[in-house]
Amino acid sequence: MAAGAAYASAVEAVATKAFSNPVPRGLIAVRADGGHPGDIKATVEALNKAFATFKEEHTKQLEDIKKGNADALQALKVENINADIARLQREVDDTNVKLAAAQMGAGSGGKGAADAEYTGAFRAHFKKGDVQAALNKGADGEGGYLAPVEWDRTITEKLVLVSQMRQLATVQPVSGAGLTKLFNLGGTASGWVGETAARPQTSTGTFASLGFGWGEIYANPAATQQILDDSAINLEAWLAGEVETEFSKQEGAAFFSGDGANKPFGILTYVTGGANAAKHPFGAIKAVNSGAAAAITSDGIVDLIYDLPSAFTANAGFVMNRKSQGTIRKLKDGQGNYLWQPSYVAGQPATLAGFGITEVPDMPDVAANSVPLLFGDFKRTYTVYDRVGVRVLRDPFTAKPYVLFYTTKRVGGGVHNPEPMRALKVAA
Template structure:
């Protein structure tokens, strides 16, 4: 049944009612006498969970509406790409035509591919896998994603150091310092998945090989990518944004590549003043497209916070396409970030597109294996991906420490 705008409006209306009820009950909890506090606290927590559920339902409906309006793929394919796609599906189903497929692969793909390590999937299927990963992965949605033909990607960055000065009309112009330029290289890793199908499934004329393979691969890849792009250590995987070193030093006092963190002043907890301080530690030039990033446990706690005037810091998005906000900025939930425990770097605020870059190496590859797990046919699927910090001033972190 297709999603319509009115479906989202109904959910948004209920979300608004529940949030209003939640705020009223929470106000009563704060002012309640001791013997009633326990009962109200339980009700507030229940409503908090309901608000969270409705917010997610609204976001899911909006995403479904967006997908239904997305133009279907497949148009504008070259004859070589269409022939490669057909041959690939035939090979996946029957295991025949590998030599023909390799010839078609070299004609259909714009990037060089090795002769070993399996066969490259058709470009349209590769793009569909990447699109599914983008839909399922918060870091892919919030950071900059760059497709490339190989692992040789590098980026030149300005690490500062340029100076200038004022002079009179006839004064000497002494030489100024030149900017320090540096070359950044991503930490790459190879993801793999090994989905299985029976030959009966593959023989079924109604079995959609592309949808099955892309769905299975997305399920395996998305969670691993989320963790790697967030906290990955860079060993055979991307180095995550929050795996880079951080210090208390301000932007002008820190070395490039080191993030800044603030401390909450209380082990495992935070308050509205901490969030406000974190927000304004980010320079104005970055705040225009900034967002909060935290996991659901921490968001649950942030939703209870109020400012000095008694206004809640978190507000639900009630209009179509309007996200929920914390202190006026959007919220990205990332379950790879830690819970609110002592010394956790649990909350981030920043312009993630400027801070971190994800590098997609075009060319997902598949090795068909009908022997290892008879009667199942396994499809060993690999994809190379990288990640790197590109601007260490674009994100600030709150550490929940005393």
């Protein structure tokens, strides 16, 4: 029980440190230096100690089951430790996001606005509705503005940090109303001939086009005119936060399961058996069975990894939700080694069979016929298309005394190549 005591002590130390300086709900506190290195180190150490205890107790549970002495209390103990590991891993992941945010913010170098004149007009319009016709990029009568370059970039950077698909996939700005890609399906033929032999016409390759789902995503935050007059808040930072929350929630669901109706096509819809399985000219994302009718097996994970061509494994990784990660944490290989391993270094994700794991709440749970895991190179599989520019419509009339800031952005997305991706389907 010495390991269990060490684990409990470590968890208590981290919990005490985490709650000694509470942050109001809904706010994220990020230090200018990205956080205290000691806190990060303590969390990683606590995670590793927790996993060591988990392996010890889980092995004991399995031995009891083999002997026919299954203990409900022992099983509960294992599940509680498993839950603590998930919490500590989440703390490590959150720290990584905050470090990335701090580094991104530091990258601006304190430079002035690239479009300072227009940014000033935008801020004045935020507060009072003042319109300078020479600067207004939107419609004067509507009070519409395209966001300044810096503000638009801030929204995009925030979305990258909170949207898992934007971190994983290729993100491509576009200037048109939509986008269609052409794919070469091959078919060009050739042959060997003699010096004077006839050379008949050969077959020519064929092409196929592929469209992507598009939609307009919006947020409609409100503030009283008095708050705007008194400048009690940083208006741009406040609106950016409101937009980030709403956009990230809607995007997250659409990029993984969107049906393409006024929204992007989700990557899960391209899996064999999905709604878009026949949409791509190259075929569907192939599914590999998990090895059990209602569970994930170690053999299923190995089959999934080795079904992906080696050309795509260099940048491959797993995607799953938190509950599924708790399930696969108990899997072992033939030598008794756990396939899941915690993060040993701040800035690095937990791994499954040596490949990084990204936790995505929008992925399905483990259940019969579900697809709880994706594995592959996301940048070579899925593309997010951003129609350049965020539009803000200032509306002081609809909900007096509140001023509404109707904010929109057009976003598209879909699978541009299914070959670098595999899905794990729960099936025997």
